[in-house]
Amino acid sequence: xxxxxxxxxxxxxxxxxxxxxxxxxxxxxxxxxxxxxxxxxxxxxxxxxxxxxxxxxxxxxxxxxxxxxxxxxxxxxxxxxxxxxxxxxxxxxxxxxxxxxxxxxxxxxxxxxxxxxxxxxxxxxxxxxxxxxxxxxxxxxxxxxxxxxxxxxxxxxxxxxxxxxxxxxxxxxxxxxxxxxxxxxxxxxxxxxxxxxxxxxxxxxxxxxxxxxxxxxxxxxxxxxxxxxxxxxxxxxxxxxxxxxxxxxxxxxxxxxxxxxxxxxxxxxxxxxxxxxxxxxxxxxxxxxxxxxxxxxxxxxxxxxxxxxxxxxxxxxxxxxxxxxxxxxxxxxxxxxxxxxxxxxxxxxxxxxxxxxxxxxxxxxxxxxxxxxxxxxxxxxxxxxxxxxxxxxxxxxxxxxxxxxxx
Numbered sequence: 128x129x130x131x132x133x134x135x136x137x138x139x140x141x142x143x144x145x146x147x148x149x150x151x152x153x154x155x156x157x158x159x160x161x162x163x164x165x166x167x168x169x170x171x172x173x174x175x176x177x178x179x180x181x182x183x184x185x186x187x188x189x190x191x192x193x194x195x196x197x198x199x200x201x202x203x204x205x206x207x208x209x210x211x212x213x214x215x216x217x218x219x220x221x222x223x224x225x226x227x228x229x230x231x232x233x234x235x236x237x238x239x240x241x242x243x244x245x246x247x248x249x250x251x252x253x254x255x256x257x258x259x260x261x262x263x264x265x266x267x268x269x270x271x272x273x274x275x276x277x278x279x280x281x282x283x284x285x286x287x288x289x290x291x292x293x294x295x296x297x298x299x300x301x302x303x304x305x306x307x308x309x310x311x312x313x314x315x316x317x318x319x320x321x322x323x324x325x326x327x328x329x330x331x332x333x334x335x336x337x338x339x340x341x342x343x344x345x346x347x348x349x350x351x352x353x354x355x356x357x358x359x360x361x362x363x364x365x366x367x368x369x370x371x372x373x374x375x376x377x378x379x380x381x382x383x384x385x386x387x388x389x390x391x392x393x394x395x396x397x398x399x400x401x402x403x404x405x406x407x408x409x410x411x412x413x414x415x416x417x418x419x420x421x422x423x424x425x426x427x428x429x430x431x432x433x434x435x436x437x438x439x440x441x442x443x444x445x446x447x448x449x450x451x452x453x454x455x456x457x458x459x460x461x462x463x464x465x466x467x468x469x470x471x472x473x474x475x476x477x478x479x480x481x482x483x484x485x486x487x488x489x490x491x492x493x494x495x496x497x498x499x500x501x502x503x504x505x506x507x508x509x510x511x512x513x514x515x516x517x518x519x520x521x522x523x524x525x526x527x528x529x530x531x532x533x534x
Contacts, residue, residue, distance in 0.1 A: 129141070129142075130142075130143055130153055130155075131155070131156055131159065132153055132155035132156060133155075133212070136153070136155060138153040138156075141156050142156075143156055144156045144159040144160055146160055146266060155211065158211060159211075159259065159262075162207070162263060163263065163266055163267055166200075166204065166263045166264070167267035169200060170267065170268075173193070173196045173200070174234045174450070176192075177189055177192075177193055178450050180192075181443070181446060181447060181450070186438075186439050186440075186442035186443035186445075186446055187230075187231070187414050187438065187439060187442055189442075189446060190230060190231050190233065190442055191230040193232055193233065194226070194227045194232040197227055197238065197287070198223060198329055201238055201240070201260065201264075202221060202329060204263055204264070205221060205256060205260045205296075205330075208256040208257075208259035208260050208263070209252070211259070212252055212255050212259070213252050216252070216256075217244055217245065217249035217252065218244070218249075218331065218332045218335070219242050219243060219244050219245075219249070219331045219332065219335070220242065220243040220328060220330070220331035220332050220333065220335040220336045220339075221240060221242055221296070221328075221329050221330040221331050222240060222242070222243065222323070222326035222327065222328055222329065222336060223238075223239070223240045223326060223327050223329045224240060224294055224323055224325070224326045224327070225238070225239030225290070225294065225322065228326065228411055229411050229412050230412050231396075231412070233445050233446050233449045234446070234449050234450060235286035235287055235449045235453070235454050235455040236286055236287065236449075236455060237286050237288055237289070237290045237291070237455070238287070238289050238290060238295075239290045239295075240289070240294065240295070240326075240329075241294060241299035241300065241306070241323055241326065242257065242296035242299070242300040243300075243301065243302065243303055243306060243332075243335040243336060243338075243339055244300065244301065244302060244335070245302065245332070245335065246302065247302060250300050250301060253296065253300050257289065257296035257297045258297055260289070260296075261288055261289045261295070261297055264287060264289070265288050268286075268287060268288060286449075286454055286455030287455075290319075292317070292319045293313065293317050294319060294322060294323060299320070299323065303335060303338040303339035306323070306339055306342075307339070307342045307346050310323055310324065311346070323343075324343040324346065324347060325343075325411065327411065355404065355407060356405050356512070358404070359401050359402070359404035359405035360405065360512055362401050363398065363401035363402070363505055363509050364509055366505075367398075367502060367509065370394065370502055371502075371506070374502075377390060381495050382461070383460065383461055383462055383464070384458055384459060384460045385458070385459060385491065385495055387441065387444055387445050387448060387457045387458070387459065388445065388457040389457070390495070390498060391441045391444070391495065391498050392442075392445060394498050394501050394502050394505075395413070395434060395437060395438055395441070395498070395501050396413050397505075398501055398502070398504065398505035398508075399413050399416050399417055399420070399434065400413065400416060401505070402416075402420065402425070402508060402525065403416035403417075403420055405508075405512065406420065406423060406425050408423075413438065414435070417431065417434055417435060417438070425523065425525060425526075426526065427525065427526045427527060427528055429527070429528045429529070429530060430504075430526070430530050433497070433530045433531075434501070434530075437494065437497050437501070440490070440494060441494060444459075444491065444494070445457070448481065451481075452479065452481065456481065459481050459482075459483050460480065460481055460482050461483060461484075461488055461491075462482075463475065463480065463482060496531070496534060497531065499534045500530050500531045500533045500534045501530075503533030504525060504527075504530060504533045506533075507524040507533060508523070508525065511524065
């Protein structure tokens with residue numbers, strides 16, 4: 128890796144910023160390499176504090192605490208990297224999305240965010256700072272060897288880095304108007320970018336974010352008026368349609384393994400979000416949405432307790448799995464595969480295979496059963512609230528006293 132100081136300060140003799148290469152480094156590259164150790168110490172200390180709290184605090188309190196710490200780690204790194212790149216760094220706004228925004232991140236969750244700038248001419252320097260920040264997070268993180276969709280070798284990092292799916296200031300950095308244009312152009316191929324429209328301001332020039340937020344509001348409504356309730360039902364339908372089609376395969380695979388994030392966490396998060404939106408609740412945190420639904424009388428005591436308990440158990444399972452394996456690993460197995468894939472075989476060889484048995488297995492199976500009830504509640508809510516006609520009686524299934532009957 129050659130000198131990374133940029134064309135104006137490039138040094139022919141500098142060996143660059145790889146920590147594994149010895150030799151002369153220019154002032155810029157030396158500072159980057161020196162920063163690796165501090166970045167690693169900071170992240171390790173924060174993760175250690177999570178480990179110490181797993182058995183004494185509620186999982187959502189731990190997630191909230193980690194989310195705030197992760198946000199500060201990224202924010203401070205980004206500011207420092209931008210200051211290294213420019214003696215007069217441009218004004219910008221850092222906007223957070225995803226699990227950190229919802230305060231539901233785990234210690235190895237990735238970071239969904241993007242950056243806004245005042246002028247197009249500032250995009251290049253801010254993207255460089257984002258690349259420097261990503262480099263810091265990936266160099267100090269753990270990784271394992273894997274394959275991409277084409278079978279080519281690649282390094283898969285432990286999770287705590289900018290999102291590789293598009294929501295990253297490495298790719299998403301523009302003026303407020305330019306960002307709307309970018310999302311408009313990219314969203315059909317990568318719907319993940321649409322999450323940026325609901326991002327939360329975390330640092331920088333707030334007026335840039337306010338400009339973007341107003342443009343985002345117009346963009347979301349530009350295809351004609353559509354009620355909040357209708358949009359909520361459309362969002363719920365879109366999510367559950369795929370879940371309903373997947374059910375036969377999911378139930379069969381659940382005999383051997385489950386995927387914590389996709390099959391346990393995501394159903395509750397998506398269903399609660401859509402129901403909350405239907406009733407005009409705009410908070411982004413799932414637990415706050417649930418609390419407000421209960422306060423407004425849209426859930427029974429039994430359903431509220433059921434969902435709150437479920438969210439806590441799933442969150443604790445995710446946290447423990449992350450900390451146990453030292454990366455964003457979401458799969459748990461109930462039996463060793465007869466014909467393990469490459470990664471599974473390697474985990475078995477290293478005696479790190481995520482096999483659960485006994486009481487732990489029984490607990491996860493209960494969560495899988497409960498997740499089907501949550502999907503069932505969502506399906507019935509959509510069916511009831513989609514009824515037409517002035518005399519149509521639209522029952523709210525979330526007022527039931529027996530939520531598990533919706534499996």
